[in-house]
Amino acid sequence: MSAGDDADSLDRATRDFVAARPQLFGIAYRVLGSAVEAEDIVQEAWLRWQSTDRTDIREPAAFLATVTARLAINLA
Known part of the structure; x- marks a missing residue:
């Protein structure tokens, strides 16, 4: 894979994450009840999304929602 790739x-x-971000925040907020903690979870989901091998992920929003929900549940 080249630098351009x-x-x-x-x-x-980034586009996939930005599109899913409102949903991700909503998931985290409903689990945690805190906007600050929800933002922290969304940021952690972003960091994990950046380092994930995304080649086999067909539904980025579903993947991100799952990651966010699990992170929030683990924090709750």
């Missing part, structure tokens, strides 16, 4: 992949990952 890496940049394209990260651009796509």
